[in-house]
Amino acid sequence: MRFGVIVFPGSNCDHDAYYAVGHNLAQPVQYVWHDEASLGNLDAVILPGGFAYGDYLRCGAIAKFSPVMNAVKKFAVEGGLVLGVCNGFQILVEAGLLPGALIRNRGLKFICREVTLRVETSNSPFTCAAERGRHLRMPIAHGEGCYYADDRALDELEAEDRIAFRYVDNPNGSLRDIAGVLNRERNVMGMMPHPERATEPLMGSSDGLAVFQSILRAGRAVAA
Amino acid sequence: MIDADLIVQHQLTPSEYEKIVAILGREPSYTELGIFSVMWSEHCSYKSSRLHLKKLPTRGKLVVQGPGENAGIVDIGSGYVIAFKIESHNHPSFIEPFQGAATGVGGILRDIFTMGARPIAVLDSLRFGRLDSPSTGARNRRILGGVVAGIAHYGNCFGVPTVGGECIFEPCYDGNPLVNVFALGVCRKEDVFYAKAAGVGNPVIYVGARTGRDGIHGASMASAEFTEESKQKRPSVQVGDPFLEKLLLEACLEAMQTGAIVGIQDMGAAGLTCSTCEMGSRGGVGIEIELDRVPQRETGMTPYEIMLSESQERMLLVAERGREDEVYRVFRKWGLEAVEIGAVTGDGKLRVTEHGATVAEIPNRELADEAPLYDRPHTAPPPRLHAARRVALPAEPSVQKSLPALLAAPDLCSKRWIWQQYDYQVRTNTIAGPERADAAIVRIKETGTSLAISLDGNGRYTYLSPREGARLAVAECCRNLSTVGALPVAATNCLNFGNPERPEIMAQLVEAIEGIAEACQFFDTPITGGNVSLYNETLGEGIYPTPVLGIVGLMPTVAPVAIAFRHAGRNVVLVGGLGGCDEVRFGSSQYVKEIARDLWGLPPALDMELEKRVQAAVREIAAAGLAESAHDVSDGGLAVALAECCLGTAGIGAQVDLDSDLRPEILAFHEGPSRILVSTSQPAAVAAIALAHGVPAPVVGVTIESKLEIRQRGITLGCWDLADLQAAHAGGTDYKSK
Numbered sequence: 001m002r003f004g005v006i007v008f009p010g011s012n013c014d015h016d017a018y019y020a021v022g023h024n025l026a027q028p029v030q031y032v033w034h035d036e037a038s039l040g041n042l043d044a045v046i047l048p049g050g051f052a053y054g055d056y057l058r059c060g061a062i063a064k065f066s067p068v069m070n071a072v073k074k075f076a077v078e079g080g081l082v083l084g085v086c087n088g089f090q091i092l093v094e095a096g097l098l099p100g101a102l103i104r105n106r107g108l109k110f111i112c113r114e115v116t117l118r119v120e121t122s123n124s125p126f127t128c129a130a131e132r133g134r135h136l137r138m139p140i141a142h143g144e145g146c147y148y149a150d151d152r153a154l155d156e157l158e159a160e161d162r163i164a165f166r167y168v169d170n171p172n173g174s175l176r177d178i179a180g181v182l183n184r185e186r187n188v189m190g191m192m193p194h195p196e197r198a199t200e201p202l203m204g205s206s207d208g209l210a211v212f213q214s215i216l217r218a219g220r221a222v223a224a
Numbered sequence: 225m226i227d228a229d230l231i232v233q234h235q236l237t238p239s240e241y242e243k244i245v246a247i248l249g250r251e252p253s254y255t256e257l258g259i260f261s262v263m264w265s266e267h268c269s270y271k272s273s274r275l276h277l278k279k280l281p282t283r284g285k286l287v288v289q290g291p292g293e294n295a296g297i298v299d300i301g302s303g304y305v306i307a308f309k310i311e312s313h314n315h316p317s318f319i320e321p322f323q324g325a326a327t328g329v330g331g332i333l334r335d336i337f338t339m340g341a342r343p344i345a346v347l348d349s350l351r352f353g354r355l356d357s358p359s360t361g362a363r364n365r366r367i368l369g370g371v372v373a374g375i376a377h378y379g380n381c382f383g384v385p386t387v388g389g390e391c392i393f394e395p396c397y398d399g400n401p402l403v404n405v406f407a408l409g410v411c412r413k414e415d416v417f418y419a420k421a422a423g424v425g426n427p428v429i430y431v432g433a434r435t436g437r438d439g440i441h442g443a444s445m446a447s448a449e450f451t452e453e454s455k456q457k458r459p460s461v462q463v464g465d466p467f468l469e470k471l472l473l474e475a476c477l478e479a480m481q482t483g484a485i486v487g488i489q490d491m492g493a494a495g496l497t498c499s500t501c502e503m504g505s506r507g508g509v510g511i512e513i514e515l516d517r518v519p520q521r522e523t524g525m526t527p528y529e530i531m532l533s534e535s536q537e538r539m540l541l542v543a544e545r546g547r548e549d550e551v552y553r554v555f556r557k558w559g560l561e562a563v564e565i566g567a568v569t570g571d572g573k574l575r576v577t578e579h580g581a582t583v584a585e586i587p588n589r590e591l592a593d594e595a596p597l598y599d600r601p602h603t604a605p606p607p608r609l610h611a612a613r614r615v616a617l618p619a620e621p622s623v624q625k626s627l628p629a630l631l632a633a634p635d636l637c638s639k640r641w642i643w644q645q646y647d648y649q650v651r652t653n654t655i656a657g658p659e660r661a662d663a664a665i666v667r668i669k670e671t672g673t674s675l676a677i678s679l680d681g682n683g684r685y686t687y688l689s690p691r692e693g694a695r696l697a698v699a700e701c702c703r704n705l706s707t708v709g710a711l712p713v714a715a716t717n718c719l720n721f722g723n724p725e726r727p728e729i730m731a732q733l734v735e736a737i738e739g740i741a742e743a744c745q746f747f748d749t750p751i752t753g754g755n756v757s758l759y760n761e762t763l764g765e766g767i768y769p770t771p772v773l774g775i776v777g778l779m780p781t782v783a784p785v786a787i788a789f790r791h792a793g794r795n796v797v798l799v800g801g802l803g804g805c806d807e808v809r810f811g812s813s814q815y816v817k818e819i820a821r822d823l824w825g826l827p828p829a830l831d832m833e834l835e836k837r838v839q840a841a842v843r844e845i846a847a848a849g850l851a852e853s854a855h856d857v858s859d860g861g862l863a864v865a866l867a868e869c870c871l872g873t874a875g876i877g878a879q880v881d882l883d884s885d886l887r888p889e890i891l892a893f894h895e896g897p898s899r900i901l902v903s904t905s906q907p908a909a910v911a912a913i914a915l916a917h918g919v920p921a922p923v924v925g926v927t928i929e930s931k932l933e934i935r936q937r938g939i940t941l942g943c944w945d946l947a948d949l950q951a952a953h954a955g956g957t958d959y960k961s962k
Contacts, residue, residue: 009467009470009471009474009558009559010381010467010470010471012381012382012383012470012650013383013650015651016650016651016652019652019669020652049650050383051380051381051466051467051470053467054381054465054466054467054468055381055467056467109373109376109644109645110376110380110645110646110647111644111645112643112644112645112646112647112648112649113644139649141380141647141649141650143380194649196652197649197652199652201783202655202667202781202783203649203652
């Protein structure tokens with residue numbers, strides 16, 4: 001499977017996503033610069049963590065206007081797999097590819113620590129290699145990761161089985177403990193925790209591999 | 225017109241002014257006076273400390289670049305080198321905590337990537353006044369909160385993990401917080417860049433943020449004591465933009481790869497002035513710049529203001545003539561301004577023009593390297609506090625009550641609420657982050673090896689004996705590295721002291737430098753660079769002399785030997801033995817600080833020969849995979865160290881019995897060095913290694929479930945549920961409620 005990692009000027013988890021896919025998942029991976037108008041011949045694209053354009057305004061508010069986001073939208077419409085992690089999730093939400101908003105953490109401070117997630121659905125290309133209810137340990141590192149949406153939107157997410165992950169011990173005040181959500185077509189997922197930071201034992205956990213292996217399994221199923 | 229008042233305002237002495245006149249062969253212009261004043265400030269010229277800094281060992285077989293560049297360079301093998309340094313941002317952090325600390329991080333990061341190295345780790349050493357002080361507590365809490373948020377803001381956005389550090393509270397830091405930031409980067413050996421101009425006619429290129437009026441005279445501010453007026457100096461503190469710095473990092477590293485860059489230096493203290501004359505001086509060439517071409521954020525700036533501005537996130541580079549476009553192309557890609565502002569000349573002078581008219585013309589070497597050098601009087605012996613005083617330890621010592629109290633004490637409690645605000649994992653190289661092991665560990669993916677890093681300084685020790693305290697700091701850093709299995713290889717230091725014009729302060733500085741020199745020589749950890757911060761005084765009150773050491777060690781990439789016990793039923797070995805301590809040397813301990821609320825005597829006695837053997841033994845124990853956990857005994861002594869081993873998620877405690885006739889509280893809480901707690905399932909193999917190194921290593925107890933019990937020859941001194949110790953340790957962090 002061919003993976004792409006979008007590089008905004010302020011992305012700082014781009015190398016980590018690249019390493020997780022290229023080294024720990026052993027799949028071909030390439031960087032895609034933020035002013036590219038097309039994604040080329042990719043099967044899955046990752047929007048990594050960081051501070052895309054500094055994020056001095058609302059996180060991701062400027063990134064949604066970048067040329068590459070038009071390409072990402074087109075890619076998503078055509079059924080390509082799009083994973084947004086942390087800042088990538090914030091950008092997907094700002095760009096309207098995912099519902100809701102990510103606001104300041106409940107405690108108003110940046111939090112970096114390991115959390116436990118519960119897999120809420122295995123019916124997605126990002127979670128199909130994990131069974132529902134399974135616990136995954138991986139880190140969070142964000143200041144604005146509190147997931148917010150109105151009740152109707154939240155009910156809809158639940159009714160349509162589009163909540164991918166919930167926090168077991170909610171660190172940031174996210175409504176209904178939501179850590180990751182899917183779009184209606186289930187080919188776009190955003191999550192605040194960092195699966196790429198949990199892809200080998202030396203990182204403290206390998207549980208994040210479940211996300212990448214799911215993508216791989218889903219991609220292979222499509223190819224077959 | 226330059227008159228006596230103006231000279232005084234520029235913190236130049238009459239004799240310094242005479243020297244300026246002699247160098248120029250005429251009276252300086254106003255702009256030139258400003259340029260000299262910043263370059264010859266204590267901060268930039270080290271005029272009080274340079275004479276003594278020469279005593280530090282700076283050479284070693286792995287040292288590629290020692291002091292004098294933006295950062296030291298050390299060879300780590302496999303074709304890679306590391307660049308690292310520690311720097312202070314004390315004065316700005318007092319005046320404006322958030323931006324002061326943020327730009328402190330920004331400054332040291334630029335020092336690292338200027339050398340061609342990508343920053344991969346930051347640690348910080350912080351000192352504040354006490355948070356529970358009725359008179360100054362509120363201000364100290366505000367400073368602490370601001371500093372931590374500032375470090376988080378800058379490092380998190382830039383994308384460098386903040387992997388460790390220390391944070392200590394003493395009344396002496398009330399009006400003088402210390403913010404020392406260590407940064408380390410890595411690059412291929414052939415990719416190292418130096419801050420040296422060369423090639424007459426080559427273009428001098430300005431990159432990054434535009435120049436504004438911020439930070440003018442920041443370097444001079446850092447070279448004076450604080451007075452009531454200091455708070456009016458907020459405009460001297462710069463504002464940081466970590467996103468811009470991130471762009472600068474990527475663009476610089478990419479531009480360096482073009483091969484078109486000859487030399488590069490960041491604009492830090494003294495901004496454009498320092499970068500131009502230092503690059504010229506190092507290369508033995510002149511530099512000519514035209515101020516009209518300098519990108520400016522404000523209108524109507526004078527040459528004086530442009531030359532002295534400390535606007536952040538700016539770099540100066542010299543490129544090969546004819547290949548400028550290769551450089552411009554890279555900076556354009558990253559959306560950065562890069563402008564040719566001048567050229568390298570052959571006359572050795574810094575020439576500054578505005579609208580074509582010369583406004584300053586100064587020989588580079590004299591300006592950059594021939595600043596006044598002072599052998600300040602340091603005849604007064606450093607004060608020894610009540611060395612012979614009759615000690616007043618509490619009559620009925622209670623180890624049972626004291627241990628939880630110490631675990632909750634400001635210096636010893638968990639700093640989780642601080643480091644959880646730092647992204648300590650970005651770049652996925654953090655093998656051991658904050659509070660996990662005795663040293664922070666980051667791996668180098670490119671070489672398959674890892675680095676261990678430790679920062680340490682103990683103001684109480686150095687106050688009581690600057691020489692012994694400094695030696696202890698070096699020993700402690702090396703011990704921390706050895707405890708995780710790393711071989712210490714090189715060091716950097718940040719010397720935080722009071723006013724050097726006072727002989728007793730100067731004596732502290734000299735003694736401390738000599739102590740560092742002795743210990744770094746002995747432990748084979750040459751100093752590759754660092755920083756001196758003097759005038760840390762407010763209204764005549766000096767800080768404790770506080771040298772902070774940062775030492776780096778090399779190790780294989782393996783699962784870390786962490787602090788916490790992992791399994792019940794293991795032997796607990798005290799490598800180095802119980803040690804001894806008398807009441808005089810007990811006076812510097814955390815026990816005396818927190819329980820007796822006092823300070824006296826001397827720091828713990830250090831036997832460097834024993835220390836070296838203990839470290840060698842524990843490295844061998846770690847390398848052989850015999851240590852399930854390891855933790856050195858330091859602040860708070862053996863009881864606190866044991867408790868810290870019990871605070872892991874596994875819920876494993878210990879039962880120990882100490883064979884000693886020391887008074888119970890001294891036995892439990894003395895801070896004698898050269899001791900490391902190891903839990904092991906193979907005590908015989910551990911004993912054999914200790915024996916081979918001539919190191920005592922008694923088995924003091926066994927690990928058990930959920931309790932810690934400490935006995936002295938069968939009599940219980942204390943027994944605690946781990947949940948209670950955990951609560952004390954974690955509860956001390958709630959600084960807002962204090």
